Amino acid sequence: MRLSVLDLVPVRTDQTSGDALAASTQLAQVADRLGYERYWVAEHHNMPAVAATSPPVLIAHLAAQTERIRMGSGGVMLPNHAPLAVAEQFALLEAAHPGRIDLGIGRAPGSDPVTSMALRGAAGRDDTDVANFPQYLDDVMALMGTEGVQVAVPRQRYILKATPAAASVPALWLLGSSMYSAELAAAKGLPYVFAHHFSGRGTAEALQAYRSRFQPSELASEPRTFLTVNAVVAETEQEAAALMLPNLHMMVALRTGQPLEPLAIVEDAEARDLPPQHHSLVDAGLARAVVGTPQQAADQVRELAGQFDVDEVMVHPVASARRGTDPATSPARDRTLELLAKELLD
Template identity: 80%
Template structure:
């Protein structure tokens, strides 16, 4: 069993952005010390509850604060960026930290339409960027390589590279939460991760198709995948549920069209009164993550790994804190990693 970490850099009501980044730095160091395989950060924009806006900047910071764990994006939302910019950023990261960088790429915007338009700038990039996603993916892969790509211009072929002399290339993963991503990853022979932590539906179908339709490539000679899952682990089930409650409530608000707010502290979440539809989502959502005491949570992780036939599980620790906690730390999330590692990593 290999364990990895997904981090959205959550911002609690008692934290500034600087506090949240300090807490995530500590969490990455905990994962590094405990023997976790990789640590990925997400890309979300204009969300009060999420500070992970720029994966390459955050990866650079975390790579310098850790020693051996792989750092990566989970993921870079490619329609928001020029392929050359992404290729340059991750070629530079790979040069600075060779053999430790993963480039996970996704197709969703990771933001609202207004923010997406602001990200794409005055050049007029629009919904056709989603349609061109497969070509953009090819561009990023080629640009990071030692040979670059040849661009046809009048009377010459112009060679374009993301870095002058690539000694190694960041490992590329395709991310998704639909059959489209599974089909594309299989066709291009790419490692693939389904966002089970977010949707919880369609995982088996997507992974089955990916494995059956996979075509070997220079990137992977066989299907490579793992599972992502939300997790809250504590010494007791009651405390694990309490720590997970603020995240569950935020997801219910998001899915019923409400604006996200900073992540509540546990006591505030316990006192909150939700609309019936939202409360039903919280109640049903509590059955999907890994939540429990150490032995029960480890059993849930093993069961998920067996169910989806993976030998690596990426946990997204979602625990919030109680009032009076250190704002520059995230002890509940640290605790989740420590308890799972003790049970599963030895």
């Protein structure tokens, strides 16, 4: 069993962005020390509870603060960026930390329409960028290669490269939560990750489609996949459930169109009464998460890996904190990784 970590750099009500980054830096160091395989950061924009806006900046910081764990994006939302910019950023990261960089690419905007418009600027980037996603994916792969790509320019042979003298390239992964992404990854022969932590629906069907339709490529000779799952592990089942409650409330707000806020501390979430019609959303979030004591959580991870036939699981530690916690720390997230590692990695 290999374990990895997904981090959105959550921002609690008692934290600044700097606090959240300090807490995630400590979390990455915990994962590095315990033997986790990789540590990925997401891309989300204009969200009060998420400080992970720029994966390459975060990766550069976290890779410099760790020693051996692979660092990557989970993922870069490619329609938001020019392919050359992404290729240049990750080629430099690979040059600085050879053999440790993963480039996970996704198709979703990671934001609302107004923010997407501001992010893409006045250059006219619009929804056609989503339609052109497969071509952009090819462009990033070609540009990061050691040979670069030849551009059609009249009367000359013009070579475009992400970096002048690449000795190695980042490992490329395609991310998704739909059949579209599974089929595209299979067609292009790419490693594939399903966002089970966010969707929880269609996981088995997407992974089956990916495996059955996979076309070998230079990047992968056979299907290679794992999945993500929300996780909170504590000494007691009751404490794990309490620590996860703020995240569940945040997901309810996201799915019901309510204004988003920073992640609540545990006591504030416990004092809040959700409308009865939202209880099913909380139950669904609990059902697709790993929550409980170390033994319970380890059994749930093993069951998940067996159910979907994967030998790596990426946990997204979503525990909040209790009142009085040092804002620059996230002890319950650290503890989740420590307790899981003791059961599954020792």
